[in-house]
Amino acid sequence: MFNIMQFPQFIQQMRGKDPNQIIQQMLQSGQLNQQQLNQAQQMARQMMPQLEQFRGMFK
Numbered sequence: 001m002f003n004i005m006q007f008p009q010f011i012q013q014m015r016g017k018d019p020n021q022i023i024q025q026m027l028q029s030g031q032l033n034q035q036q037l038n039q040a041q042q043m044a045r046q047m048m049p050q051l052e053q054f055r056g057m058f059k
Contacts, residue, residue, distance in 0.1 A: 023037065
């Protein structure tokens with residue numbers, strides 16, 4: 001489970017990296033399967049309106 005307190009560290013680690021390349025590596029290594037990726041993408045689509053609202057607070 002993801003700990004929200006680790007989020008700044010996560011952002012720092014991922015800065016400058018290509019997310020699509022990371023996903024492809026995870027798929028190839030077996031860390032992630034297509035069903036898990038599909039579920040994550042569906043969850044992201046469902047969360048987008050809330051995230052956009054949140055982002056608007058910081059403009």
